[in-house]
Each structure stands twice: as C-alpha cells, then as structure tokens.
Amino acid sequence: xxxxxxxxxxxxxxxxxxxxxxxxxxxxxxxxxxxxxxxxxxxxxxxxxxxxxxxxxxxxxxxxxxxxxxxxxxxxxxxxxxxxxxxxxxxxxxxxxxxxxxxxxxxxxxxxxxxxxxxxxxxxxxxxxxxxxxxxxxxxxxxxxxxxxxxxxxxxxxxxxxxxxxxxxxxxxxxxxxxxxxxxxxxxxxxxxxxxxxxxxxxxxxxxxxxxxxxxx
Amino acid sequence: xxxxxxxxxxxxxxxxxxxxxxxxxxxxxxxxxxxxxxxxxxxxxxxxxxxxxxxxxxxxxxxxxxxxxxxxxxxxxxxxxxxxxxxxxxxxxxxxxxxxxxxxxxxxxx
Numbered sequence: 001x002x003x004x005x006x007x008x009x010x011x012x013x014x015x016x017x018x019x020x021x022x023x024x025x026x027x028x029x030x031x032x033x034x035x036x037x038x039x040x041x042x043x044x045x046x047x048x049x050x051x052x053x054x055x056x057x058x059x060x061x062x063x064x065x066x067x068x069x070x071x072x073x074x075x076x077x078x079x080x081x082x083x084x085x086x087x088x089x090x091x092x093x094x095x096x097x098x099x100x101x102x103x104x105x106x107x108x109x110x111x112x113x114x115x116x117x118x119x120x121x122x123x124x125x126x127x128x129x130x131x132x133x134x135x136x137x138x139x140x141x142x143x144x145x146x147x148x149x150x151x152x153x154x155x156x157x158x159x160x161x162x163x164x165x166x167x168x169x170x171x172x173x174x175x176x177x178x179x180x181x182x183x184x185x186x187x188x189x190x191x192x193x194x195x196x197x198x199x200x201x202x203x204x205x206x207x208x209x210x211x212x213x214x215x216x217x
Numbered sequence: 218x219x220x221x222x223x224x225x226x227x228x229x230x231x232x233x234x235x236x237x238x239x240x241x242x243x244x245x246x247x248x249x250x251x252x253x254x255x256x257x258x259x260x261x262x263x264x265x266x267x268x269x270x271x272x273x274x275x276x277x278x279x280x281x282x283x284x285x286x287x288x289x290x291x292x293x294x295x296x297x298x299x300x301x302x303x304x305x306x307x308x309x310x311x312x313x314x315x316x317x318x319x320x321x322x323x324x325x326x327x
C-alpha cells in the first residue's frame with residue numbers, strides 16, 4: 001500500500017499536511033454462490049492525489065493509484081516545484097505549459113492504437129452485458145478486493161501514468177486561477193479516470209453472469 | 218471484616234477485562250472499547266499495534282478500526298495522521314496533500 005510505504009510516509013510527514021476526502025461510497029459487488037457462500041469485491045476504487053499550496057489551491061494532480069515509487073517521485077517533484085516557485089498561479093500555468101510542450105514533442109502520454117482498441121472493446125462489453133458481468137469485468141480489470149476468510153486481499157493494476165499526466169498538463173496550462181480539490185473532482189474522476197462518482201452495495205445472481213475471458217478482458 | 222472494602226476493590230480489579238479483551242467481545246462491548254482507544258488518541262497506538270497482531274482475526278480487525286479512528290487510515294500507524302477536511306489543513310504554512318477516494322480511508326474496504 002502506497003501510504004504504508006516508509007519513503008512516502010516519511011516525505012509526507014516531514015513536509016506536508018495529509019488530508020483525505022471521500023468522493024462517493026465504495027462500490028461493492030456481492031455474488032451469491034449458494035450454500036451460504038458469497039464472493040464480495042470492491043470495484044473501480046480509483047483515487048486522485050492533489051498537491052496543494054498552504055491555502056488549499058491545487059498546483060498539480062496525480063490521478064489514479066500508482067506504485068509507491070511513482071507516488072514518491074510525484075510528491076518529491078511537486079515539493080521541489082513548490083519550494084522553487086511558491087506554486088503561484090502564473091508559475092503553475094507556466095510549469096504545466098512547458099511540460100505539455102515537452103510531452104507533445106516526445107509523444108509521451110499519447111493513446112496508442114492498441115490501447116484505443118482495448119478501451120473500445122471494453123466499452124462495447126460494458127454496453128452489452130448485465131450488471132453482474134460488468135461488475136465482474138471491472139473487478140478483474142482494475143482493483144479487486146476479494147473476501148477470502150477474515151482478511152481481504154487487494155490486487156491493483158496500475159497504469160496510464162503518462163496519459164494522465166498529459167491530461168493534467170493540458171487542463172492546468174489553460175487554467176486562469178487555481179482551484180480547490182473539490183472543484184477538480186468531477187473533471188479528474190469523470191473525464192480523466194472515466195469513473196462515475198457513485199457507489200454502494202450491489203448483489204448479483206451468479207446465474208446471470210456471461211462467460212468472460214479474464215486474459216482478454 | 219475491616220478488610221472487606223479492600224477485598225471488594227481487588228476483586229473488581231481482577232474481573233475487569235482489558236480494552237484488548239473487549240475488542241474480541243460482542244459488538245456493543247467492542248464498539249465501546251474502540252471508542253475508548255480513539256479517545257486516548259495516539260497514546261493508544263502501541264497497544265493497538267499489539268492487538269493488530271492478535272491471533273483472533275476479529276480482534277485484529279477491530280484494532281485496525283480503532284487505529285483508523287486515530288490516524289485517519291484504516292489499520293495503519295506509520296506516523297501519518299490524516300485530516301478529514303481541507304479546512305483543517307489550510308493556513309498552516311505547509312503544502313497540503315489531498316487524497317480523494319471512494320469510501321472512507323479510515324474504514325475497511327475503502
């Protein structure tokens with residue numbers, strides 16, 4: 001877990017004030033297997049990290065869950081930028097404009113044809129499946145919390161770092177005044193992470209599940 | 218006879234279970250124990266760290282819940298204490314890290 005990692009924890013503890021905000025209840029899918037057996041999993045629990053000035057205005061964003069290593073360096077870079085510039089509004093816009101030019105030149109964060117094919121295939125599957133199958137696909141392709149006795153096991157598949165960073169540079173280079181994290185959440189979760197801000201517990205009948213290929217999906 | 222009050226106090230002390238014992242008891246008793254730990258704040262963390270490694274999974278889970286109430290992060294006590302709102306963190310002269318997530322960071326399955 002990223003926020004149990006010593007390097008990340010030490011850096012945050014020394015230099016920042018950590019805050020968490022819930023954007024929606026967690027989504028929980030329950031599959032009743034009969035005979036009192038149930039499989040329960042959490043779905044699509046994306047996160048976003050916002051780097052803010054002491055007045056609470058966001059100067060950089062890291063969408064999605066990443067490894068402790070990636071998260072550490074994102075925090076470190078944000079702090080270096082803050083130390084050098086104070087993350088004033090004009091400095092922040094200039095920073096993101098310059099980074100955007102760099103990624104455009106290098107091609108970093110562009111959606112590859114293979115990624116586009118994979119995304120459209122996944123969307124098509126979503127459109128044609130029942131709720132239970134969609135939940136199962138979601139559990140197998142993003143974050144999965146599986147009840148295996150008294151302790152949960154969480155499997156996370158991170159990805160999309162450069163794509164997300166590019167999207168942030170695009171939007172923040174065109175910002176006129178910096179905003180608070182709450183003002184960003186719809187954009188970050190809805191547009192960048194493509195995740196609806198809704199949750200709750202849903203119970204599905206296993207008989208409705210369509211066969212899926214975990215490797216392919 | 219004149220020792221009776223002392224005997225009663227001693228017996229009461231023996232029968233009183235520890236907060237960790239109560240974490241493994243029924244729901245209502247455990248809730249009280251969790252609240253007791255939470256009220257003690259960070260001073261309760263060493264005891265909860267021990268309880269989080271208890272052989273009973275129920276005690277482990279409830280100890281982690283109590284840790285979450287104190288640190289803002291379920292089951293974790295690495296020294297980070299999370300604020301629950303941006304307002305609590307602004308104007309303190311330090312940059313702020315905001316984690317937005319589904320569910321609550323101080324609860325299981327967030």
